[in-house]
Amino acid sequence: MVLRLTLVLALTIGLVGANRIPTTKPLENGVGSPALVLEPRNGKTTLKHPTIANNSISLFCGSKKNIEDSTYSEIDRVLWSKYPTPNTTNVLEAKEVTEFEATAPASNNTVSLNINKPPATAVGKYRCDLWKGDEYKATGNLMVYMRPVFIQEENMRLDVIEGSPFELNGGGYTTVEGGNLSLTCRALGNPEPIYKWEMNGKPIKNDKKFSIRNHVMNISGVSEVDRSEYKCIATNTFTKDGREQTFTSTVTFNVRIKSKLAWLWPLLVIIVTAILLAVIIIACEYRRKKHERNTRDLEPEEDD
DSSP, X not given: OOEESOOSOOOOOOOSSOOOOOOSOOSSEEEEOOOEEOOOSSSEEOSSSOOBOSSOEEEEEEXXXXXXXXXXXXXXXXXXXXXXXXXXXXXXXXXXXXSSOBOOOOTTSEEEEEESSOBGGGOEEEEEEEEETTEEEEEEEEEEEEEEEEEOOTTOOOEEETTEEEEEEEEEEEEXXXXXXXXXXXXXXXXOOEEEEEETTEEOOOSSSEEEETTEEEEOSOOGGGOEEEEEEEEEEEEETTEEEEEEEEEEEEEEEEOTXXXXXXXXXXXXXXXXXXXXXXXXXXXXXXXXXHHHHHSOOOOO
């Protein structure tokens, strides 16, 4: 059954002339693929070199005067674009997509978008606009769903735990007692992930001590009791395989606290070492001089 255009991915065929996203109402109805899902290999990616999904995606888009019609209306141009976030509704914020290959209108008057090895960054909300000559025929929004995948920021450690591709180790963080600490765990996903934080397996409440804003948690005035294991949990929910499912990805951080006087210990070691060396040198020098005196005393006196 042909569904209204609610897709998971969209790409661009160049529109003849100025590639502007129209703000006027189209003449007909946009129809196309049902929602699709990207299957990431594991729970981490970078924006510069995004991880590649395990599956390829093929989309189609067409125009019908009536949804119940068995044939598509004739078209000769298409523009694919993408919104900055899945929740964006302002048409003017959508940007044309050109990095993927798309087909020209087929004999049945549909256009296809075939994406091999899609990157994780391809997830999101897309838009299809169709024309026949100067007639604006149809439009529709397209969705590409994906479970949360954490973004490995610059100077950030993220290691996939063996056997658990969506459980990550964020490494250790050390801070001085009384200072502040910030932990972050930004993730890609559609729908946009919801975040929660845990300390030693217990939920953390947003208060003066722990300031939580989605994927960022700031800890103020850390003390020894804050030495712990912290976990960021990102979740989202969408329909897959005909049923609604919730997907979870986690990253764990280990926080260590240094005493304010921790800097004194290396200094004390240096001072003690210097004192011991001085004592040894003085003792050696004393023994050398004593040995010289004893040697002189034992030497026989020369006869006149």
